[in-house]
Every structure is written in C-alpha cells, then in structure tokens.
Amino acid sequence: MSEFFQQLINGLALGSILALIALGYTMVYGILRFINFAHGDIFMLGAFAGFYLAPKVATVLPTPSIWTGLAVMGISMLICAAIGIVIEKLAYRPLRKRPKLTVLITAIGVSLLIEYTCQNSHVFGASPKSFPALIPSYPIRLGNLSLNSNQLIVLGVTLALLFALRIIVLKTKIGMAMRALAFNPEAAALMGINTDVVISFTFGLGSALAAAAGILFAVNYPSIDPLMGILPGLKAFVAAVLGGIGNLPGAALGGVIIGVTETLVAGYISSTYRDAIAFGILILILLVKPSGLLGKKEIEKV
C-alpha cells in the first residue's frame, strides 16, 4: 500500500507539471481554435532560461534557497511570456483568417525551428545539461513514505499558480475580455475589446505557465535538453483534450489524471509503455466523449 501512495505522489508531481502546460494549450485553443504545437518548446525554453539564469542569480542571492528558485522562475516566466507573444505576432497573427490546416502546419514549423535552433552547437547544443540545484532538497519521511521536498514544492507552486490564474481569469478586466473572446470573438470585438491585445496576453500568460512548468520539471528531473519539450508537450495537449479543450479546470484535472496514470502504469506494468499511455487515453476519450470530461458539447452548424 505504501508503494501505491509513493507512486501516487510521484504521479501528482508529474501531473501538476503537465497541468501547467495544458493550461496554455487550452487557453489558446479556447480563443483561437488551434493547437499551438510550439507550446512544448516554450516549456523547454523555460527550463533553459532557468539554466542560464541560475549562476547569475546565485551571485545576488544565497543558493540554494527558496528565494533563488522563485527569482529564477519569475524571470524565466517573463522571458518566455515575451517569446510567446513574439511568436504569435510573427507567425500566427498573419494567418488568423486562413484555413486551420495552414496555421497547424505553421505551428509545426515553429516548433521544429525552435528545437533545431536550440540544438545548434552555437545555441544550447544537443547534449543534455544538468540543471543546477536552485532550491534546497530534503528527504522527508512520512510513516513508510519517503518523499522529497521538491515534490511538495512542485505541488505547492502549481496550486499557487492555478489560484493566481483563476483570479486573473475570473476577477480582472483582461480575464473577462479573454472569456468574452472565447465565447464569441466577433461579438467581443464589437463590444470594443481589442482582440489583438487579448490574444497577445493569452499567449504571454500560457507561455509563462509553461516556463514555470519547465523550471519545476528541471528541479525534479535535473537533466535538460532541447528536445525535452516534445513529449511533455504532447501529453499536456492530451490532458487538455481529456479535460475538455478550452476548459481551464478541465486542463488541470486532465494533467493530474495523465500524470498519475502514467506513473502507475510505469510502476506496476511496464515503464517502456509509459509514453504510449497518454495517446491511448487520448484515443479512448475522443471515441467515447470527444468533448472531454468537463467540456461542453459543441454543435456544428452548417
């Protein structure tokens, strides 16, 4: 039984990271109706931003400490928010009125561009890098359970970010504009909402969350490389679909479900199948309930 709880905690830590990435997918999909394939790469850029920032921050703040972790995460979130906004401006905005397939292919192109540019030896290089210890890590024993303080920090930071996101979306003016745009873009524009600003903000917000996920992932699994974003990105997308794409609590729920299922399967059945689990869940959910667990059914009008 204690092994089960052990796996559950591991799954929750992984799941909350996936949930943070999934939120970015779901917000962008809710407003623009397209899959931002490059979102997983923003997650990777977040981790690398942390890697290069850590030594600089360490000259100012004592390391490892929780303050270093928060400072690195904050700056990395800002950097990635800017990158997300720039990508949207350059690559996606000119295509907004084009067929969806064109935008999807462009997004794949942007994703490949980021991955291969970062693999270039003049940028990050293809070999994995070991992520520095930003925060102090302690083993915690709880009865039969042996936890790591990092896992608890991942859970705590994720909850705090989810709470902050909830406040932004539900209580602020720009959050209201985001919801209006997701509901009906034309009507929102007619009501005087500046669509471009709201879309930029959405991309920035999603990218910042992905960056935070990147830092949390790197703190927990301290080996980072330019292709590390591909699989978590795809799994997070599955999480977004599972929860009902366009639905924020759904994305968080989906992330946790995928993370826990994957960890349990890896722990009890076979670790070589772990990467196939998310896709199996995706196919199942699309066959049984394509609108997702918490999503509303959309009626297609001719």
Add this chain to the structure above:
Amino acid sequence: MNIRHAKTFLLGAIVLSFLVSLGANHFNSYWLFIAYDIGINIILAVSLNLINGYTGQFSLGHAGFMAVGAYTAAVITNQFGELNAVFSGAVFLGALLAGGLIAAVAGLLVGIPTLRLRGDYLAIVTLGFGEIIRVIFQNMNAVGGARGLSVLHGWTNFFWAFGFAAVTVYVVTALVHSTYGRGFIAVRDDEVAASAMGINPTKYKVTAFVIGAFFTGIAGGLYAHSKQFITPGGFNFMQSIAIVVMVILGGMGNTIGVIIAAVLLTLLPEFLRPVAEYRMIIYSLLLIILMLTRPQGLFSLRKSPAK
C-alpha cells in the same frame, strides 16, 4: 498529370527502371543508394498526398505504417537464406506486398475509429497512433525491440524502388481521376455538401487511409531492404514530419509537385552536408515562410482554396 498517358507512363517507367537496374553496377554506389531513397520517398509522399492532399485528412502518423511494412517484410525475407535471382525476386515481391497489406490493415484499424475526427484532432490522434506503433515495436523482443533488427538481404534495387514508385503514382493518379475518385476531392472541399450529394465521407476517408497505408507499407519494406538495419526509433514523429513536409512543399493534392518535392528534399541534404547542422533550421524556416506566403505549395499553379 494527364490520365490518358498514365498507362504509357507506367509501362515506360517500369521498363526504364528495369533497364537502369541492369546497369546499376556501373554507377557509384553512394548515389545509387540516394536514388533508392528518392524512389522510396516518392512512394511515401505520393501515398500521403492521397490522404492529406486529395482527401484533406491531415495525418501525422505515416511513419507508423512505414514501420509496420518494414518489419513485416524484413521478418519474412529473414526466413530465407541465399536465393537465386528469380526466386529472390518472387520472395521479395511477396514480402513487400505482405508488408503493404499488414500496413493497410493497420490503416483500417486506425482509420475506422479516428476518421470521424477532423483537422487538429485527427492530426494529433494519427500522431498518437504512430507513436503507439513505435512503442509496440520497441517492446517486441522477437524483432529486436529497441536494439533494432538486421535485415539479411539488401534486395532493394533501382527496379523495385522506381517500379513501385511508378505503380504508386499510377494508382493514385488513376484513382483521383476516376468517377469514384472524385469523391475524395469532394470530401476535402466540403464534407457536408459531399454527403448531401450521396457521398459517404467516412467510407472515402477510410479508403484513402487504407490505400495510402498500403503503399507506405511497401515503401517501408523497400526502406528496410535498402538500409538493411531498422530500429523503432527510425520511424518516429520526425520521419512522419519529413514526409508531410514533402507533401506541403510540393503542394497538397498536386502529384507532380509532390514528386518534385520528394526528389529535391532527398537530394538537398546531400548538398547541404557542409552545413548539416543548419539543415533542419532551413527546413523549418522554409515551412513557415511557405505557409505565410504560398500555402498552396511551391510547385502548384492552383490558388489555395479560400475558406
């Protein structure tokens, strides 16, 4: 491509590839293997074009079908030792067709449940299936698992590669120009209108998927017997993307353009070898710029369909 000359083209291409294969010993073997790659990539791109281009179903899992064909054909031919020319030809043909058929069955299994989905969802689900197929091969110890499988016979030659390329081009062209085949284009252009005209979109989509998967499986078999070593990792997401790029560059639903793109994109890496590190950066930039400026593809005269 003009359909009336298609049969002449088919025969001519097969005879020509046979004649060239007789003289293959006189060629530089390095360029010969690149020529096989060109033939294989033409099959892959033209068969994907039937799914992505003519039927409008964006599939990102083509490498999975290729893996099925490659492993099936390789397992069959590995049962045989050294054979004389005629018998080995018969065994190879049988193995390739078997690989194609199993891949087509995989296409059917993937197609029936997923083809109710559209656009983005279909792309992701086919990608997922491609990855699942790869993970299954990775766990199959009978075919070497993640370590890969040695293919004993290097039977792929000019004749097989370009013969099958010609057959693929012929079948796809003849199909989309037939009365039945117009249905593929109708489904792409407007699914609702097509079904109002009595066309069953799901049936057409599944047909396109099965035929596409069949030829992809054959290409996989040819690939296995050209490289003589296959690993599940060789049939990953990137391989699927590489085929998709050929189709997009050539222009979706434009067979000639797709063939030109397949040839160019196979040759380009050889000329870009000095700047190999920048190759994929150039590809991805090309893809983005193409989508921003010429979404109908480089070699297409048709305007992109307005939505």
